[in-house]
Amino acid sequence: MQVAKPVGRNAPALKYDILSALAVHALSGDKHRHRSILRIITLITTRYNWRSNELSIGREEIARLWSVNERTVKREMAKLRSAGWITVKRPAARGRVAVYELDLKQIMLDTADIWPVIGADFQDRMQQEPAQDTNVVPFQTKPAIPPPQGEDVWAQVQSLLHGRDPELWSSWFQHLNEAERAGGQATLIAPSRFMADYIAQKWSGRVLAAYARVDPSVRVLRIEAAE
Structure with missing residues (x-):
C-alpha cells in the first residue's frame, strides 16, 4: 500500500480519510x-x-493541549514511537522544541481492519496506488530481494520490515x-x-515497532558497528 502525500488538489480529502480512519479505529x-x-488527533489538527510532515511542539505545550502532566506526555509519546506512528526528526535543544514526523503509512496499515466499517468506497480508495506523473520515466529497478524466512524473532522482524517497505529494507x-x-x-x-x-x-x-509486534518485551534498541 502506498500513501500519497496529503498536498495538492486532493489533499483535503486525503486528510479527512486519515482522520476518519483514526477516529473509527479509536471507537x-x-x-x-x-x-x-x-x-494524536489533537496534535494533528x-x-x-x-x-512538510513536521510536528513542532514541546512537551509542556502537549501537556497543556491534553490537560495532563508532562510525565503522561513522556509516557504517551514513547508509546506512539514504539508503535512506529511518530519518530523524532530533530530532538529538542536549548531554545528549540523537538520536531516529530508522522509515519502515515504505518498509521493506515494499523487501522486497515476498520476500513470496511467506514465503507466499501473508503476501502477501495485506500487500496488504490497513488497516481504517478505520466511525464516521469521511471528508472529500471533491481529485482526485489526476498526477506529471510524463519520462525525466530529476528527473521519475523525482518519480514515485517520488508513488507512495510521493500526498497528501504533492501537498502x-x-x-x-x-x-x-x-x-x-x-542489539543489532x-x-x-x-x-x-x-x-x-x-x-x-520503525525497527523497534516491528520488534513490538513480534516480541513486546523488547523496549530498547542498540545498533552498533561491526569491528
Missing part, C-alpha cells in the same frame, strides 16, 4: 485506545504541518544482524559506523 477499541487516539535493514536480545534490549550489528549511526537516528523507531 473500535476500549477507553484507553479512545484517549490515545484522541490525543492543532500543530501538524501536512506539507538498509537487510544488512543488519541481531547480536543479542535479552532484558528488554535488542551494522556493517559500518555510518550505517549504524544513520539507522539509529533515522529508522530505529
Whole structure:
C-alpha cells in the first residue's frame, strides 16, 4: 500500500480519510485506545504541518493541549514511537522544541481492519496506488530481494520490515544482524559506523515497532558497528 502525500488538489480529502480512519479505529477499541487516539488527533489538527510532515511542539505545550502532566506526555509519546506512528526528526535543544514526523503509512496499515466499517468506497480508495506523473520515466529497478524466512524473532522482524517497505529494507535493514536480545534490549550489528549511526537516528523507531509486534518485551534498541 502506498500513501500519497496529503498536498495538492486532493489533499483535503486525503486528510479527512486519515482522520476518519483514526477516529473509527479509536471507537473500535476500549477507553484507553479512545484517549490515545484522541490525543494524536489533537496534535494533528492543532500543530501538524501536512506539507512538510513536521510536528513542532514541546512537551509542556502537549501537556497543556491534553490537560495532563508532562510525565503522561513522556509516557504517551514513547508509546506512539514504539508503535512506529511518530519518530523524532530533530530532538529538542536549548531554545528549540523537538520536531516529530508522522509515519502515515504505518498509521493506515494499523487501522486497515476498520476500513470496511467506514465503507466499501473508503476501502477501495485506500487500496488504490497513488497516481504517478505520466511525464516521469521511471528508472529500471533491481529485482526485489526476498526477506529471510524463519520462525525466530529476528527473521519475523525482518519480514515485517520488508513488507512495510521493500526498497528501504533492501537498502538498509537487510544488512543488519541481531547480536543479542535479552532484558528488554535488542542489539543489532551494522556493517559500518555510518550505517549504524544513520539507522539509529533515522529508522530505529520503525525497527523497534516491528520488534513490538513480534516480541513486546523488547523496549530498547542498540545498533552498533561491526569491528
